[in-house]
Amino acid sequence: EDQVTQSPEALRLQEGESSSLNCSYTVSGLRGLFWYRQDPGKGPEFLFTLYSAGEEKEKERLKATLTKKESFLHITAPKPEDSATYLCAVQVGNYGGSQGNLIFGKGTKLSVKP
Amino acid sequence: EPEVTQTPSHQVTQMGQEVILRCVPISNHLYFYWYRQILGQKVEFLVSFYNNEISEKSEIFDDQFSVERPDGSNFTLKIRSTKLEDSAMYFCASSETYYEQYFGPGTRLTVT
Numbered sequence: 001e002d003q004v005t006q007s008p009e010a011l012r013l014q015e016g017e018s019s020s021l022n023c024s025y026t027v028s029g030l031r032g033l034f035w036y037r038q039d040p041g042k043g044p045e046f047l048f049t050l051y052s053a054g055e056e057k058e059k060e061r062l063k064a065t066l067t068k069k070e071s072f073l074h075i076t077a078p079k080p081e082d083s084a085t086y087l088c089a090v091q092v093g094n095y096g097g098s099q100g101n102l103i104f105g106k107g108t109k110l111s112v113k114p
Numbered sequence: 115e116p117e118v119t120q121t122p123s124h125q126v127t128q129m130g131q132e133v134i135l136r137c138v139p140i141s142n143h144l145y146f147y148w149y150r151q152i153l154g155q156k157v158e159f160l161v162s163f164y165n166n167e168i169s170e171k172s173e174i175f176d177d178q179f180s181v182e183r184p185d186g187s188n189f190t191l192k193i194r195s196t197k198l199e200d201s202a203m204y205f206c207a208s209s210e211t212y213y214e215q216y217f218g219p220g221t222r223l224t225v226t
Contacts, residue, residue: 031213034214034215036217041203041220041222042220043118043205043217043219043220044157044205046214046216046217049213049214087157089157091213100209100213100215101147101159101162101170101172102149102157102159103159104157105156106155106156107156
């Protein structure tokens with residue numbers, strides 16, 4: 001069964017204190033791995049897509065990396081406005097079959113204190 | 115910047131009633147999806163829609179659910195006879211290239 005596990009469940013940081021969030025996955029055929037940010041009561045906001053091991057993507061204070069078994073979301077010098085739940089999702093299957101539905105992890109709730 | 119919109123933002127209904135949740139995907143997108151998130155739980159896939167037909171559905175998407183694209187812009191999710199356990203946030207998403215999916219703000223459905 002395809003599975004996505006995120007850790008930690010919650011993370012409290014001081015402003016400026018860098019850290020990493022983990023997303024490990026067990027899937028039959030990875031087509032892509034996605035990171036989303038979700039604020040309370042809102043829809044997931046797209047951040048990154050990673051397709052192959054060794055790939056890295058950056059956006060402001062965020063950097064996502066991918067290996068064959070897991071992905072990391074590195075947060076450098078976070079600010080209070082980075083506080084949110086960060087969701088990892090995988091897309092599996094073959095081009096002739098699945099139309100690309102996402103399998104989500106439970107998320108990591110990040111709190112950044114000033 | 116184009117975005118997915120959803121209406122209503124909050125829907126309260128009584129058990130057994132029918133509800134229709136509406137979505138306007140991003141205009142040049144071809145793939146459409148519905149997901150739901152029960153409070154405190156994971157986002158779960160319900161159904162995908164492409165070329166005017168359902169392309170995939172999850173076990174959750176049983177006979178009480180249906181989707182429709184009634185015109186060139188709207189995409190709807192109908193729940194025929196709501197149950198208490200249908201209370202959740204329902205998210206519509208759309209994709210141009212089959213990869214990145216962009217989500218709407220969600221409709222909070224409360225079944226009493």
